[in-house]
Amino acid sequence: MKLKKLFSVIVFFLIGTSLPAQEAQNRADLDFLYNSILKLPSYKDQLKNDKAYHQLYENMRKDLKSSDEFEIYLRLLQLIYPIKDNHLGLWRKPDSSFRFKYLKERVDEKEVMSKYEMYPVDSLEGIYIRPGNADRYVLFRKMENVYYLLNFKTGIVELILNQSNNQTFDAIRFMGPPVPYVLYRNVKLTNGKLTGLNFQKLLPQTYAPINFGDGKYEYKVLEHETGYLRLSTFSSGNENIKIATDFFTKASPTINTRYLIVDLRNNGGGGDKTSGQFYKFLKKYDGEIFILQNSNTVSNAEQFIINIKSAKKITTLGELTRGTITYGSNYGKTIDLPSKRFLFYPTDMKGRSKDLAYENTGIKPDISLDAFGEDWIKQTIKYIKAK
Numbered sequence: 001m002k003l004k005k006l007f008s009v010i011v012f013f014l015i016g017t018s019l020p021a022q023e024a025q026n027r028a029d030l031d032f033l034y035n036s037i038l039k040l041p042s043y044k045d046q047l048k049n050d051k052a053y054h055q056l057y058e059n060m061r062k063d064l065k066s067s068d069e070f071e072i073y074l075r076l077l078q079l080i081y082p083i084k085d086n087h088l089g090l091w092r093k094p095d096s097s098f099r100f101k102y103l104k105e106r107v108d109e110k111e112v113m114s115k116y117e118m119y120p121v122d123s124l125e126g127i128y129i130r131p132g133n134a135d136r137y138v139l140f141r142k143m144e145n146v147y148y149l150l151n152f153k154t155g156i157v158e159l160i161l162n163q164s165n166n167q168t169f170d171a172i173r174f175m176g177p178p179v180p181y182v183l184y185r186n187v188k189l190t191n192g193k194l195t196g197l198n199f200q201k202l203l204p205q206t207y208a209p210i211n212f213g214d215g216k217y218e219y220k221v222l223e224h225e226t227g228y229l230r231l232s233t234f235s236s237g238n239e240n241i242k243i244a245t246d247f248f249t250k251a252s253p254t255i256n257t258r259y260l261i262v263d264l265r266n267n268g269g270g271g272d273k274t275s276g277q278f279y280k281f282l283k284k285y286d287g288e289i290f291i292l293q294n295s296n297t298v299s300n301a302e303q304f305i306i307n308i309k310s311a312k313k314i315t316t317l318g319e320l321t322r323g324t325i326t327y328g329s330n331y332g333k334t335i336d337l338p339s340k341r342f343l344f345y346p347t348d349m350k351g352r353s354k355d356l357a358y359e360n361t362g363i364k365p366d367i368s369l370d371a372f373g374e375d376w377i378k379q380t381i382k383y384i385k386a387k
Contacts, residue, residue, distance in 0.1 A: 026064035026072050028338040030057070033076055033090075036335060041350045042085035042327045053082060069341055070100070070181070074172075076342065077183065081162070081170055084359050086324035087299070089345030091182040093336065100180035103157040105150050112138050112152075117202065121192040124161075127202040128194075137199065149199065159197070161187065168323075168360045173197065186324050186360055190295040191371035195322055205372040208379075210265065216240070217247040219255060224385055227257035227287075228377065231278060234270030234300045244274045252281055259384050260285065261377060263292045265318065269299025269328075282308055289314040290380055293365055297321040299328060303355060305363055310354075316365045317380055323362035326351035 034057050037043050047053045060075055073092065080088055092098070116138055119126035124147065128137040137158065139149045147169075149159035161169040171184040171194075184196050192201035200207075212218075218230040229251075233240065262282065272279075282289060291305060293316055302325040308314055327347040334343040369379045 022067050023065045025339050026066070027061060029072065029342065030060060030064060030076060030079075032338050033079055033344060036344060036346060037079055037083070040083070040085065040088075040327075040347055042083050042088070042347060045351055045356075046084055047082065056082075073181070073342060076337075077170070077172075080183070081164060084356065085327045085347055085351075086186040086359060087326075087328045087345075087347045088185065089183055089334075089343075091343055091345075092180050093341055093343050094178040096178040098177065098180065100174075102174055103148075103160075104155045105148065105157060106155065107138065107150060107152070109136075109152045112140075116140070121201055121203060122189065124189050128199045129202050130198050131200065136202065139199075159199070165360065171197065186322065188295070188320075188323070188362075190320055193295065195295040196324075203372075208369070208371060208373050209375050211375060212266075215247075216243060217251070219251040221257060222261075222377070222381065224381060225258040226381060226384060227255055227260045228263065229255065229260060230263040231275075231301075232263075232267055234267060234275040234304070236271030236273045240270070241274055245277065248277050248281070255281075255285075256287070258287050259290065260287050261290050261292060261380055263377070264297045264301050264304065265292050265294040265376070266296040267298070267301035268296065269301050269303075271300055275300055275304050279304060279307055279311075283311045285312075288384075290384065291316045292376055292380065293318040293321050293363065295319055295322055295362070297363075298324050302358065302363055306354060306358070315367060316363070317367040317383065318365045318369050318376060319371065320362040320364055321358075323358055323360045326355040326359050 057079065060078065064072065064075070066072055073090070076090060080090055113127060116126045125140055126138075128139055128149065129135070136152045137149050138152065139147055142148045145163040147161040147163075148157045149161070150156070151158050156174070158174050160172040162171070164170050167188055169187045171187040173182050173184055174180060175182055186195070187197060188195045192203055194200070212230065212232065216232045218228070220228050222228050289308075289312075291308070291314055293305060297305070298321070302321045302323075305316060305321070309316070328349045329345070329347050330349060334345050337344060367383060369376050373379060
């Protein structure tokens with residue numbers, strides 16, 4: 001009896017001491033993240049001295065006893081969601097030994113398919129695929145402002161979408177080892193595709209092809225006095241700056257057509273060290289300029305469009321850009337939270353009000369192109385001929 005009583009006392013002691021330790025660890029992560037956020041240019045622009053935001057933090061500190069690290073992760077995200085800065089990131093630190101218990105849901109595939117397969121292309125809910133993958137998914141409303149993307153084959157929830165405004169979502173993507181979950185900000189449904197994620201609606205029609213040539217940059221002359229300039233990245237790594245500069249030096253003297261198509265589709269951005277030379281050239285260009293953009297036109301590529309449109313008359317064609325424009329990071333560094341469980345990706349660049357106006361929403365094209373028609377270059381040439 002004495003041994004049993006002693007064992008009970010030890011268990012009680014261990015439980016009693018582990019809970020405060022767990023709470024202290026969670027609180028340390030929260031405090032660190034909060035104080036890191038206070039230093040961000042985006043916070044200073046939007047929420048500095050905001051009493052409601054500070055109260056949110058204080059309320060969160062009162063209840064952090066959970067030993068479920070994913071629950072703590074969800075709580076930490078509450079400090080990021082109010083900030084209009086889509087370059088911010090927070091994810092589980094890579095750890096190949098970590099075993100995450102994925103969310104699962106039971107559904108009847110035939111019943112669900114019959115319900116959702118006819119949903120229109122502009123409906124968030126519906127049946128989805130991943131290009132190059134045979135799996136099928138259903139995206140459905142789990143609760144108010146929260147949606148799940150479920151893999152039929154595994155029953156695993158691969159994506160949680162949290163509605164941040166009318167058409168924009170903050171998404172938690174479940175990846176598998178070594179990074180089990182990651183935050184994706186500013187996810188939208190554009191022409192049946194979830195922007196920034198490799199998921200698209202299962203549709204009877206096919207998307208307009210994108211036939212890029214080799215390399216990151218390309219210039220060629222097409223029909224009808226039309227030149228074609230493809231700029232696939234503005235990455236400011238030293239290697240790419242050299243590639244871009246060498247291309248510009250060789251190609252720019254030959255670019256002199258009456259009409260010029262500048263293709264910024266799938267340009268994930270970068271910096272002015274790369275994009276600046278192209279901007280200066282196009283600002284002085286004598287011919288008419290037509291810029292192709294899509295939902296994968298992001299960050300510095302979006303700034304490029306904003307800058308060039310304010311400098312001269314151009315025409316943009318395609319679809320909405322991503323709307324991840326303002327702030328960004330000069331160095332691309334991540335920061336360990338004290339517990340070493342999570343990584344925070346801060347931004348350090350100052351924002352411009354003219355960019356912030358398009359954050360989340362994206363830049364609307366002057367001319368919308370048919371996402372399910374022929375190649376957009378051909379559609380653009382037809383538009384030019386019809387002018």
